[in-house]
Amino acid sequence: MKRYVMGFERPLAELESKLDSLKELEVSEEPDLAREIEELTVEVDELRGTLYSALSPWEKVQVSRHPDRPRTQDYVAALFTDVVELRGDRAFRDDPAVLTALATVAGRRVVVLGHRKGKTARENAERNFGMAHPEGLRKARRGMRLADKLGLPIVSFIDTPGASPGVGAEERGQAWAISECLATLSSVRVPVVAVGIGEGGSGGALAIGFGDRLIMLEHAYYSVITPESCASILVRETDRAGEMAASLALTAQDLVDLGLADEIVGEPRGGAHRDPEAAIGDVGRAVVSALDALSEREADALVEERYERLRSIGEFTGVG
Amino acid sequence: MKRYVMGFERPLAELESKLDSLKELEVSEEPDLAREIEELTVEVDELRGTLYSALSPWEKVQVSRHPDRPRTQDYVAALFTDVVELRGDRAFRDDPAVLTALATVAGRRVVVLGHRKGKTARENAERNFGMAHPEGLRKARRGMRLADKLGLPIVSFIDTPGASPGVGAEERGQAWAISECLATLSSVRVPVVAVGIGEGGSGGALAIGFGDRLIMLEHAYYSVITPESCASILVRETDRAGEMAASLALTAQDLVDLGLADEIVGEPRGGAHRDPEAAIGDVGRAVVSALDALSEREADALVEERYERLRSIGEFTGVG
Amino acid sequence: MPVRDWFKARDDRRRYAPVNAAQGRSEAARGAWHKCDGCGRIMYGGERADNLCVCPQCEHHMAMSAGERIASLVDPGTFQEIDEGLTSRDPLQFTAGTPYAEKLAGARERTGLNEAILVGKATIGGAPAIVGAMDFRFIGASMGSAVGEKVARAFELATAERLPVVLAIASGGARMQEGMLSLMQMAKTSAAVARHDAAGLGYVAVLTHPTTGGVTASFATLADVTLAEPGARVGFTGPRIIEQTTSEKLPKDFQSAESMLAHGMIDEVVSRDAIAARVASLLRYLVPRDGGGSVA
Amino acid sequence: MPVRDWFKARDDRRRYAPVNAAQGRSEAARGAWHKCDGCGRIMYGGERADNLCVCPQCEHHMAMSAGERIASLVDPGTFQEIDEGLTSRDPLQFTAGTPYAEKLAGARERTGLNEAILVGKATIGGAPAIVGAMDFRFIGASMGSAVGEKVARAFELATAERLPVVLAIASGGARMQEGMLSLMQMAKTSAAVARHDAAGLGYVAVLTHPTTGGVTASFATLADVTLAEPGARVGFTGPRIIEQTTSEKLPKDFQSAESMLAHGMIDEVVSRDAIAARVASLLRYLVPRDGGGSVA
Ligand SMILES: [Zn+2]
Numbered sequence A, B: 001m002k003r004y005v006m007g008f009e010r011p012l013a014e015l016e017s018k019l020d021s022l023k024e025l026e027v028s029e030e031p032d033l034a035r036e037i038e039e040l041t042v043e044v045d046e047l048r049g050t051l052y053s054a055l056s057p058w059e060k061v062q063v064s065r066h067p068d069r070p071r072t073q074d075y076v077a078a079l080f081t082d083v084v085e086l087r088g089d090r091a092f093r094d095d096p097a098v099l100t101a102l103a104t105v106a107g108r109r110v111v112v113l114g115h116r117k118g119k120t121a122r123e124n125a126e127r128n129f130g131m132a133h134p135e136g137l138r139k140a141r142r143g144m145r146l147a148d149k150l151g152l153p154i155v156s157f158i159d160t161p162g163a164s165p166g167v168g169a170e171e172r173g174q175a176w177a178i179s180e181c182l183a184t185l186s187s188v189r190v191p192v193v194a195v196g197i198g199e200g201g202s203g204g205a206l207a208i209g210f211g212d213r214l215i216m217l218e219h220a221y222y223s224v225i226t227p228e229s230c231a232s233i234l235v236r237e238t239d240r241a242g243e244m245a246a247s248l249a250l251t252a253q254d255l256v257d258l259g260l261a262d263e264i265v266g267e268p269r270g271g272a273h274r275d276p277e278a279a280i281g282d283v284g285r286a287v288v289s290a291l292d293a294l295s296e297r298e299a300d301a302l303v304e305e306r307y308e309r310l311r312s313i314g315e316f317t318g319v320g
Numbered sequence C, D: 001m002p003v004r005d006w007f008k009a010r011d012d013r014r015r016y017a018p019v020n021a022a023q024g025r026s027e028a029a030r031g032a033w034h035k036c037d038g039c040g041r042i043m044y045g046g047e048r049a050d051n052l053c054v055c056p057q058c059e060h061h062m063a064m065s066a067g068e069r070i071a072s073l074v075d076p077g078t079f080q081e082i083d084e085g086l087t088s089r090d091p092l093q094f095t096a097g098t099p100y101a102e103k104l105a106g107a108r109e110r111t112g113l114n115e116a117i118l119v120g121k122a123t124i125g126g127a128p129a130i131v132g133a134m135d136f137r138f139i140g141a142s143m144g145s146a147v148g149e150k151v152a153r154a155f156e157l158a159t160a161e162r163l164p165v166v167l168a169i170a171s172g173g174a175r176m177q178e179g180m181l182s183l184m185q186m187a188k189t190s191a192a193v194a195r196h197d198a199a200g201l202g203y204v205a206v207l208t209h210p211t212t213g214g215v216t217a218s219f220a221t222l223a224d225v226t227l228a229e230p231g232a233r234v235g236f237t238g239p240r241i242i243e244q245t246t247s248e249k250l251p252k253d254f255q256s257a258e259s260m261l262a263h264g265m266i267d268e269v270v271s272r273d274a275i276a277a278r279v280a281s282l283l284r285y286l287v288p289r290d291g292g293g294s295v296a
């Protein structure tokens, strides 16, 4: 069985390979072999637990990018019913890297936004690895405005390396598309629940990635810049990305410590990709309970609290 | 002296050529010649008066398209001060076929919109003969919204054969760009004065071409379709455009009779192109007096009256 | 809630009863035969009606009358027509081509309709809405004064009763025989949609073949959610005019619903048999903040 | 009014006094020499200052300090700085590359500023406004907590006093040494701009070289009217990253102010000596419906 192995998982992968070989031998029905398999299984499980309970920030970044990690579309398919996708920016193109949909979660009608990474090479080519073009963010903004008009809460899934870099994206106003989302999302008179499920890369993530609640999956990251780009700019050595990941304070726990995230949803042992159903269910519960809490707020109070929440972010001195 | 001669002006042009020839002879100082020139000058002037006092609808269409006719930019340059042009739709392109500007007329700060035909072949190539692309109308909509936000009245100059036909314009949502202008212009809480100064072709004209007042220059036209296209569709003969012009009720007087235009500004004898300064001054006076009248309205009343004005348009029976 | 419930919940989605497409049609119509525009296949009226005027061989979506369209959209027996008597006059005494008065009379006789749009109150999947459908047989479903008036009244009634609007649209554009009165219907209908929108109410447009000209450039493109039928042509300027006035080569699928979807103008291309259910799903969301329904 | 008055009126336009660019600068600075980045020409500080840091040979617009920029924009003697003491801390104890604490200390010492933006109240052409300018020498005019706070406060003060905002912007982007706190300043500043906008108040942005990254993608691109200096680079992702991550060939004038103008993002490219007058013209229009000015 071929596995996608992240660097820090190599010891684990070696044990697993050994376990696989033993299992192939099991047909011989040696009693010792069965016991050996049992012991090794426990060992693998314990090692996985040990590894994942103390992942470094850089290891978390790798986990957040795991190709089998559940994506926005997996959450939507599992948690939501009556999904009607909205497409297009009404001016240039429909960007498949961004999902905008009307959907129902536990009886609540909402607008769902999300970055849509693919799982296969073909999907990723089509969806640009979840990197939005300006027209994708403008589609998301259509969703924000419709939610505002109809009074539907917004649930947003954050999972992108960043906004799409490129000539076309720049020429069609990537910066403008992002800032207009920020201005709109800060002002909508409906609850906004954002969930970091994987990568949270810079402005492309933030454009749909803040609100009245920020929920982070345990191994998701959210950062002002990808560790690789940070290393390339600050120290001109991309192989020091791990060091940058540690410096940038980008893990779920860092975000809670900084007062930016409200809640961490624990992942199954070995990461969300090892038990997507469990991870998705846990996220679903967290989202619904956030929606429940926020639905009691008056719109005026909600918008005011969201503004105060944003306004309070930052550390500085010399107040005068 | 080479002149641009419209078909119906041929008898006039012949007399004028004769007059030109006589004037060249005048150096010989024959007394009879001077008298002949004088008489011919009177005759030319009278013929022009006769022709222009009874122009057919098709002849008016030709006058409205005269290459020397004053254009939006001429009105803006002569009537407005402190002009600051706004450019771009913030998403794709700046369309030079549409003017959007902050400007001041007789002490009043307004937003000016207008189709911008060129006068030379080069200008017209650049400005697409005043035919807006979707991005041009989206720029105009930026102007409408800014006017609404700041409480600035809108003055709009209509002069286009229509919205730009073409693959790119369709693919970037020409229909959407027009309808969004219509919805916005109908709702802005500021006075809107539209002026037909030349061609008023279909949806491309209407997108910026209605409001609380519609002022028409005497020989300007405004039509659901150009006479040529109408002929091509209805009778499959474009040389019957003149007949269509008469059927479509597209002259300034027709619009007043239908209750669509409020006022006709008379043109100098021989058309606005023969005395642009006079025509521009007269339009300026009409615009300012419309702004004066509208500025006394409360915003609520203004918007309500504009809505009622639009709602009352149409002739039908069988009210049930 | 246990995890498995999340997955189970997906199968509990409400299903809507199949629409009775033949509703309101005569037995005579069921006996007539039709040739598919797409593949040439011959169908009898009954087969055609049972299949929602979609060719069973090539899936070409043939034109539907406004009545057939309404029947295909709404819950059986719920449609109550409004403004049914409204019809355009001939304000310009327009005689170029076929005289307009003759055209109007012929269209009325041929279609049994008074105008190119049918509007009424109905429920779709149980949700009340103002529903309308245009009929291309009526002078190309062009918009004159009466069509504009019926559309404006539909949005005003919906605004007053706090209801969403669902329109199935087809049109050749503004009705040129009414000149500027037609052009101004674009502004009039857009103004009515804008008020309905500002009141926080929802609007679904279903664009069918063809949706062009002044109707596309007014109320047809102001919806919150825009569906289109497969293969429908959707655009402002017609392909013939574009070819005549520019030297551009038109792309193969120019102005097709599918191309407009890719270009960001449409939310979804939905085949005809799925439209009623799709609209019903949408209406669950397009209710105003206050819950909607009549304020009376 | 006689026709000729229309034409005459054009010449009566208000002219603004030339800006004293040297205001607030020391004689020592006037003596230092600078080399033009564009053509290599050597200029002494005095000549450079008198020419608003524009090369007299090639018209290259060289970087201005925030103080020089403010002086070039506002009416002499009217600028009253606010929040001058605000400065970022080192919340993440960031030590990769040059340690952030060192960078901050160095920037403060080199520029004499506490942060990468200078904000205050002033008049421009007689019109009161909240005015700000960013200083690229201060850690690339990157936006950390203090820059974000000063921008947000500027818009809040303007909202409270019903004043327009004028910002001269330059920035390398978010200040990565403050991590997510920096990224969130994008949302914070955009929220403050949105409130100012919703209050019917005007905002003019002057984009100077370079305006990139998170600042471009937040408050810099939310203005009612956006001016840019000739040749300024304006964009989100830097050209180097684009070349590294895509195989695209960059157009020659990629992300230049002139190219962004053509692409519809900017209202006007204005050379530096004309900016103050242009902003003054704009401020005549960017007054709220109630006439503006303090409500206190
Ligand atoms: Zn067929």
Ligand SMILES: [Zn+2]
Pocket: D036, D037, D038, D039, D040, D041, D055, D056, D057, D058, D059, D060
């Ligand atoms: Zn130089």
